[in-house]
Amino acid sequence: MLEKQREIRRVVVKVGTSTLTRETGSLNLHNMEHLARVLSDLQGMGCQVVLVSSGAIGIGTKKLRLPERPSELRMKQATAAVGQCMMMHVYDKFFSEYNRTVAQILLTGEDVDAPVRSEHLHNTFEALLELGVIPIVNENDSVSSAEIETGQCKVLGDNDTLSAMVARLCGADLLILLSDIDGLYDADPRTHPEARLIHQVSAVTRELRAMAGGAGTWRGTGGMTTKLNAAQLCLEAGIDMVIANGSNMEAVYDIVAGKDVGTRFTRPR
Ligand SMILES: Nc1ncnc2c1ncn2[C@@H]1O[C@H](COP(=O)(O)OP(=O)(O)O)[C@@H](O)[C@H]1O
Numbered sequence: 001m002l003e004k005q006r007e008i009r010r011v012v013v014k015v016g017t018s019t020l021t022r023e024t025g026s027l028n029l030h031n032m033e034h035l036a037r038v039l040s041d042l043q044g045m046g047c048q049v050v051l052v053s054s055g056a057i058g059i060g061t062k063k064l065r066l067p068e069r070p071s072e073l074r075m076k077q078a079t080a081a082v083g084q085c086m087m088m089h090v091y092d093k094f095f096s097e098y099n100r101t102v103a104q105i106l107l108t109g110e111d112v113d114a115p116v117r118s119e120h121l122h123n124t125f126e127a128l129l130e131l132g133v134i135p136i137v138n139e140n141d142s143v144s145s146a147e148i149e150t151g152q153c154k155v156l157g158d159n160d161t162l163s164a165m166v167a168r169l170c171g172a173d174l175l176i177l178l179s180d181i182d183g184l185y186d187a188d189p190r191t192h193p194e195a196r197l198i199h200q201v202s203a204v205t206r207e208l209r210a211m212a213g214g215a216g217t218w219r220g221t222g223g224m225t226t227k228l229n230a231a232q233l234c235l236e237a238g239i240d241m242v243i244a245n246g247s248n249m250e251a252v253y254d255i256v257a258g259k260d261v262g263t264r265f266t267r268p269r
């Protein structure tokens with residue numbers, strides 16, 4: 001039987017829109033259900049879990065029956081408000097099946113940067129985890145414009161970077177980014193079929209950044225570029241980070257156990 005590594009007490013798992021939705025824009029209920037089961041089980045194994053979930057805009061686009069993801073900022077923000085509500089409803093339903101309680105936390109980069117608000121956030125996370133609740137975090141898209149206006153990350157601006165900031169705020173031991181790809185390759189496999197998976201990284205170098213391209217589908221944001229920003233923040237804080245494929249949720253057990261899955265960013269010990 002697989003057992004989690006002893007030192008992983010607190011894990012942040014970030015899941016991208018590409019894993020939560022299908023190409024048609026519909027919810028990927030298979031992945032969402034599986035995610036809820038694996039994270040509930042991890043909690044049962046004694047690991048505190050925080051979920052950072054994208055998907056509000058993608059899910060809202062389908063719910064509102066819009067022909068495509070909106071491009072106007074206020075429409076994106078309205079769409080996020082609709083999609084967030086639906087996403088939390090589905091998470092609440094799936095986690096409840098495993099007798100778990102979830103909470104919603106919406107935040108922006110300014111919240112994490114401002115000393116007083118960040119302290120309140122930290123205290124809220126601690127209290128929720130003490131209560132055995134699984135916090136589900138997303139960017140507060142309806143008040144923030146950093147990411148959805150530019151598609152670029154400045155202070156915060158995307159959920160990859162946000163998840164690393166949350167991992168630091170919570171003092172997590174590990175951050176797992178679940179995407180629609182097995183990890184970081186030496187080129188984007190969508191355009192370079194011969195690209196090879198990089199198994200371990202100890203520093204985010206300029207050469208590595210040159211390998212990272214943008215989002216792979218209309219549903220994703222940031223691609224590998226923002227995942228490397230997250231890796232940089234984690235490495236600085238001494239937090240391990242793994243990029244893995246969300247289509248195989250069982251791999252989360254192996255990642256927590258320290259096995260070779262996807263791409264692991266870790267400081268030489
Ligand atoms: N060097 C690379 N290695 C792997 N994937 C890459 C690379 N460069 C760009 N990508 C793209 O990044 C995508 C994953 O990021 P993204 O679309 O933002 O998904 P998510 O919603 O999971 O954040 C992949 O589908 C892939 O096409």
Ligand SMILES: N[C@@H](CCC(=O)OP(=O)(O)O)C(=O)O
Binds near residue numbers: 219
């Ligand atoms: N906050 C936005 C998505 C942000 C984001 O980074 O998306 P993704 O690349 O799918 O992780 C939303 O919930 O739609």
